[in-house]
Amino acid sequence: MTSSEWSRQIAAWADEWHGDLIKFLARRMATPADAQDLAQEVYLRLARVDRLDLVRRPRSYLLRIAANLLHEWRFKARQVRPHHSEEVDKLTSSDDPERHALASMRSQRIGVELSRLPAPVRAALVLQIRDGLSYEEIAKEMAVTPRMVKRYLLTAYATLRATLPQDM
Template identity: 30%
Template sequence: MLEKLFTQHAPALHRYLLRKKCSPSLASDLVQDTFLRIAQLESLERVLCAPSYLFRVAHNLMIDHHRRFGEKRYENDSTAFFATLVDETSCPEEQALGALELEHLESLLERMPARTRDVFMLCRVEGMTHKETARYLRISTSSVQKHMAMALARIGRALEPDQEG
């Protein structure tokens, strides 16, 4: 049963980790570690019913790895990340609109101070808590809150209908 799970989900897990800015070898290692963790479960029914559990385990292993070794999970140039967000299953018009919205957001992020952009990417893209982000960037939690407020205010102002970025 574990072999079937691996065959079904390992390629998708690997792609997911690559989109999260893991190197190919790290992504492969984390996929293997994910299935080692799954193998230790008393019952695989939980995983069979909810394959998203695999992705959560892989994501947590990635976060643990980056905390332990202090690597950045994304590059300051967010272009590669935003390129992965366009929904290729939607119609061409929706893809084009989505790509334009992502370009606009990417442009906004590029104009933000580096620290504010890093805090936003870690909290909103990587899903880290304020406390985790503070520890990762070696700043205070209140600084994280300040940078998030600044980033969200800038994005909010830029998205107002009568504003031009």
């Protein structure tokens, strides 16, 4: 048999018995996707057969290949040791380089925009965000009125909102 005749023969068998093959595998597998994967492997194994012309009952031959593959697949699945989530957590790194780079760029951009703010506005913002002080405490620290602190903070937030991108 030539390779093109061989390919046509395998294609004809696949057209005729693919449904039976999938049903056979699906009844024995956990998911339909696994059955489809194993069916593809059946056709790959069939393509490697040296003397396809010796096959007298092709449907039975296809199902025998499928049964053997199913046995191999189950054997391999039993050999795989189950893993615990702690082991998977060890494999994954919480230090994501992309996230770290984005955070660094974001921090630099915010630093640049903060340095452009007038000194009292910047000081009021830092005292509120970093130190968690109230308007009255900031006013006392800066020797201004609470109303002036409110103006400084409104100016700071409005300026930063206008100059920084929304996704920061």
